[in-house]
Amino acid sequence: MISVSGVRKSFGAATVLNGVDLEIRQGEVVSVLGSSGSGKSTLIRCINGLEKIDAGKITVDNFDVSKPRELSEARKRSGTVFQLFNLYPHMTAVQNVALAPVEVLKVPRKQAEAEARELLKSVGLSDRADAYPSQLSGGQRQRVGICRALAMKPSYLLLDEVTSALDPEMTSEVLSILAKLAKGGTTMVFVTHEIEFARSISTRIAFLDKGTLIADLPTEEFFSDKGMALPRVAQFLSKMRKD
Amino acid sequence: MKFDLSILAKHIPFLLEGAWLTLQACTLAVIGSLVLGLAVGAMRTSASPLLNRLAAVYVDIFRNIPFIVQLFFFYFGLPEIGIYIDAFTTGVVALSIAGGAFTSDVIRSGILAIDPGVIEAAQVSGLKKSTIFRRIILPIALRASIRPLGSVFVNLILTSSILSTITLNELTGSAKIVASNTFRPFEVYFVLLVAYAALTYTVSILIGMLHRHLNRHQAEGAV
Numbered sequence: 001m002i003s004v005s006g007v008r009k010s011f012g013a014a015t016v017l018n019g020v021d022l023e024i025r026q027g028e029v030v031s032v033l034g035s036s037g038s039g040k041s042t043l044i045r046c047i048n049g050l051e052k053i054d055a056g057k058i059t060v061d062n063f064d065v066s067k068p069r070e071l072s073e074a075r076k077r078s079g080t081v082f083q084l085f086n087l088y089p090h091m092t093a094v095q096n097v098a099l100a101p102v103e104v105l106k107v108p109r110k111q112a113e114a115e116a117r118e119l120l121k122s123v124g125l126s127d128r129a130d131a132y133p134s135q136l137s138g139g140q141r142q143r144v145g146i147c148r149a150l151a152m153k154p155s156y157l158l159l160d161e162v163t164s165a166l167d168p169e170m171t172s173e174v175l176s177i178l179a180k181l182a183k184g185g186t187t188m189v190f191v192t193h194e195i196e197f198a199r200s201i202s203t204r205i206a207f208l209d210k211g212t213l214i215a216d217l218p219t220e221e222f223f224s225d226k227g228m229a230l231p232r233v234a235q236f237l238s239k240m241r242k243d
Numbered sequence: 244m245k246f247d248l249s250i251l252a253k254h255i256p257f258l259l260e261g262a263w264l265t266l267q268a269c270t271l272a273v274i275g276s277l278v279l280g281l282a283v284g285a286m287r288t289s290a291s292p293l294l295n296r297l298a299a300v301y302v303d304i305f306r307n308i309p310f311i312v313q314l315f316f317f318y319f320g321l322p323e324i325g326i327y328i329d330a331f332t333t334g335v336v337a338l339s340i341a342g343g344a345f346t347s348d349v350i351r352s353g354i355l356a357i358d359p360g361v362i363e364a365a366q367v368s369g370l371k372k373s374t375i376f377r378r379i380i381l382p383i384a385l386r387a388s389i390r391p392l393g394s395v396f397v398n399l400i401l402t403s404s405i406l407s408t409i410t411l412n413e414l415t416g417s418a419k420i421v422a423s424n425t426f427r428p429f430e431v432y433f434v435l436l437v438a439y440a441a442l443t444y445t446v447s448i449l450i451g452m453l454h455r456h457l458n459r460h461q462a463e464g465a466v
Contacts (some may be wrong), residue, residue: 048367075369086364089461090382099378100368132460152368 001025002047002078002156002189007056009042009211016042018211019056024189026155029182031190031198031219034208035236040191041083043208044160047189048080061155076104079149083161085141087133093120093144094129097151105152112151119147123177139170146177157181157188164193195240199223207233248430254421261417262438268335268413269400275339276399277392280346284384285376287347288354298347305344311405313337318409334406334413342399349391353384386457393450397443404439414438 002024009017016039024030032040045051047058049065058065060074087096097116101107107115120129123143133141142162149157159178163171175197182188182201192198198205205222207215209232217227228234251258286298305313318333328336357380365375407416415435422431 050363050367072369075367078367080364080367082360082364084360086358086360088361088365088379088383090386100370103371103374103378104369134461148364148368 001059001061003057003059004043004047005057007043007046007058008054009039009046009051010054016211017046017053020208020211020213022206022213022216024156024187026187027185028204029186029188029190029202030204030206031192031202032206032208033192033195033198033236037210038208039211040208041160044080044158044189044191048075048078048158076152077154078156078158079152079154080158080160081142081145081149081162083164085133085138085145085165087141087144087148089133092130092132093125093136093147096133096144097147100148101151116147116151119150120144123147124173137170138166139173142166142170142174143177146174146181150181155187157186159188159190159192161191161193193240195237207236209236246430246433247427248434250425250427251421251430251434254425258414258417258421258434258438261412261414262442264331264412264417265400265403265414265442268331268338268406268411269403271335272338272342272399272403273396275335276342276346276395279339279343280348280350281381283343283347284350284354287351302344302347305341306348310337310341310402311408313341314405314409330406330409330411333409334403334411338399338403338406341402342395345395345398346392349388349395350384352391353388354380356387357383386461389450389454389457393447393454396450397446400443400446401439 002022004020004022007017007020008015018039020039020043022030022043032043034040042051046053047060047065049071053066060077063070063074063077065071065074088099091099094113094116097119098109098112101112101115102109117126117129120126120143123146125140125143125147128136128140133144136144142165145162162178163174166174171194175194178188178190179197179201190198190202199219202219205215205217205219205227206213207222207227207230215222215227215230215233221227222233223237228237283298283301286294287302289295314333314337317328317337318330321328361383362375362379365379370378403413404415406413407419410416412420418431418435422428425431
């Protein structure tokens with residue numbers, strides 16, 4: 001379980017997370033929605049320890065991410081996929097995927113690379129496995145990014161606006177993979193602007209507004225009268241649908 | 244005066260010995276300055292204020308003192324306090340230390356130019372700091388630094404001619420001897436000029452090849 005309780009985070013004078021509580025259990029797909037600047041990405045960055053929280057507590061399977069010793073255990077349990085892919089530019093797709101299993105989990109290189117090829121095959125990239133990031137399209141890069149996170153066999157997948165840098169065609173190729181993963185039971189925290197997609201794959205929706213979690217509801221309830229009863233949610237949904 | 248290179252024929256073996264010494268000293272100094280530059284470059288980008296400061300002081304000192312003064316201090320100054328080092332070792336060490344200051348600056352900018360997101364990706368996947376440095380930061384920074392490193396190394400080769408001032412008969416030193424023995428400074432220094440140009444030009448070409456080879460997959464405009 002990922003447990004976020006009373007988390008506060010400020011950058012200088014700007015409060016980005018203002019006392020957030022959220023729990024994500026195994027098997028759930030939780031989409032985090034909210035307008036830009038609402039703190040969605042920061043929440044993910046706090047869970048994987050890239051940002052230090054000012055107050056509160058975050059644990060991943062009971063490992064406290066604010067303690068350096070426990071952070072490495074917490075990080076082994078979660079995989080992150082980034083908006084801008086962040087692939088290692090000097091390594092091929094296979095090398096990108098196999099690096100952490102070899103270095104962190106001590107999997108023999110040959111085995112790790114064979115598993116990496118299997119993963120890449122599962123996202124339709126078997127023929128691009130030996131290409132470098134600069135030789136791949138955005139959608140292909142993000143699929144490699146997903147494989148890199150999955151290679152560590154994480155209990156939780158953290159997805160930080162993974163399709164925001166992609167055009168509609170590439171977005172759909174990435175989303176179809178995520179849908180497959182969700183169906184397969186992968187636990188996900190999905191920060192996104194893809195509302196309709198979030199609705200189709202999520203078990204729960206968390207809605208952040210100016211650093212405060214103003215809704216945390218099962219998906220059907222969020223998109224029904226109950227969610228609409230919240231003025232900020234209703235406003236956000238109607239605006240997003242108009243666009 | 245007639246320009247006549249043939250009079251140098253019998254001095255060629257002696258000049259080649261000097262060239263060989265230059266080559267040895269420069270090779271060792273390039274390796275030394277690279278190792279030193281990597282360590283200091285890493286220190287200058289580290290989170291520790293102490294390491295950072297130490298590295299900055301080193302760079303500031305050795306970049307702001309003429310090489311010949313550093314060399315004289317090591318070779319003529321240190322024996323006064325009981326430290327005797329032979330001319331060749333002194334030369335290589337002095338070149339490495341001076342070169343290391345410039346090399347570290349190049350490595351530092353190479354490290355600072357790395358997309359922070361790439362390093363974050365490595366961190367969240369659980370890689371240790373040392374592994375991130377070895378497998379991610381260093382290879383990316385070195386690839387970006389090959390060309391500027393090449394300029395530093397060319398400079399180092401040119402600077403190695405100053406080693407002739409501490410009794411080391413490398414290329415310049417042996418040319419000086421030949422010039423004074425033959426009374427033909429024009430021909431001798433003409434040959435010296437061509438020899439250095441050939442040496443540094445070869446290094447430049449090799450650096451260019453290495454740069455293209457290491458960056459062959461990055462050419463298509465990576466993110």
